[in-house]
Amino acid sequence: xxxxxxxxxxRDSQGFSLVELMVTLVIGLILISGVVVVxxxxxxxxxxxxxxxxxxxxxxxxxxxxxxxxxxxxxxDEASLSYSDFLDLGERPVSKEEGDFGDIxxxxxxxxxxxxxxxxxxxDPVERVYNRYEVADGGLFCNGRxxxxxxxxxxxxxxCPDGSPTCICPENCVGILATLVFEGQGRGNPSRSVQLKALxxxxxxxxxxxx
Numbered sequence: 264x265x266x267x268x269x270x271x272x273x274r275d276s277q278g279f280s281l282v283e284l285m286v287t288l289v290i291g292l293i294l295i296s297g298v299v300v301v302x303x304x305x306x307x308x309x310x311x312x313x314x315x316x317x318x319x320x321x322x323x324x325x326x327x328x329x330x331x332x333x334x335x336x337x338x339x340d341e342a343s344l345s346y347s348d349f350l351d352l353g354e355r356p357v358s359k360e361e362g363d364f365g366d367i368x369x370x371x372x373x374x375x376x377x378x379x380x381x382x383x384x385x386x387d388p389v390e391r392v393y394n395r396y397e398v399a400d401g402g403l404f405c406n407g408r409x410x411x412x413x414x415x416x417x418x419x420x421x422x423c424p425d426g427s428p429t430c431i432c433p434e435n436c437v438g439i440l441a442t443l444v445f446e447g448q449g450r451g452n453p454s455r456s457v458q459l460k461a462l463x464x465x466x467x468x469x470x471x472x473x474x
Contacts, residue, residue, distance in 0.1 A: 318445050321411040322457050325403060325443055328378075328410060332394055333357070333439050333461035338372040343389035348373075352391065355433040356463050359419055364398035368419040368439070372465075378405035403443065415454060416444040422460065438462035 337356030339349050358369045374392040395406050396419075402412040420428035421436030428440040441459045 318413060318455060321413060321445065322443070322455070325411045325414075326457060326459050328405075329396070329441055329443075330459055330461045332370055332378070333441070333459075334464050335372040335374065336370045336439075336463045337465040338374070339465065340373040340389045344373055344391065348391045353465075353469075356466065357419075357432050357436075357439065359421075359432055362397050362399075365416040366419045367395065367397040368417075368441070369393055369395045378410075379408050401446070413446045414443055415446050416442075418442045422462065437466050 337352050339352045344352070352371060352373065356371065358371075360367045371391060371393050373389045375387045375389060377392045378394045393406075396417065397404055398414050398417045401414065403410045403414040403417060418441070419432075420440040420442075421430040421432035422428055422438035422440050423430040423435070424437050430436040432439070439459075439461050441461065442456055443459070444454050444456045447454045
């Protein structure tokens with residue numbers, strides 16, 4: 264009886280067999296693989312959300328900056344500007360040329376600093392400001408300064424008084440329809456475009472008073 268009990272105890276203390284150990288390892292690898300897949304998927308989703316957030320932030324910033332600047336096109340200050348600048352601003356608030364990645368738009372108005380400078384104190388003299396917008400090296404630049412990155416193309420069409428984007432600037436346009444095309448962020452995210460309409464405040468006011 265004692266001998267039989269000793270044999271049973273020896274058998275019970277032998278541990279896992281090779282087959283049991285292999286099955287355990289396979290199950291463990293499957294569980295670890297599942298955790299890794301979930302982790303990688305979450306990281307990809309977070310990265311994609313961050314990229315989309317950056318694009319949206321760039322869209323908002325560029326929209327606000329461009330609209331505010333284009334609206335000032337042609338603004339004149341009789342007390343500070345020379346007579347030639349005063350006349351020229353009324354005739355040529357903007358100029359446009361073709362670039363490698365769309366249009367190159369130059370906006371001019373009376374101000375105390377361009378897009379590379381501070382606006383200055385109210386007592387500073389008003390000068391003619393030139394802001395030149397173009398796409399280069401994957402971003403939108405103003406006078407050589409990077410405003411936003413991730414931009415593929417920039418176009419600027421002249422707006423007619425009836426709102427159609429068919430007028431020629433600077434001859435008879437009263438505003439600009441600007442289109443910015445932003446790069447897609449990863450697979451399944453195509454390029455995004457945003458259109459901005461900005462009317463020249465000075466020309467609109469002049470047309471109202473003339474009528």
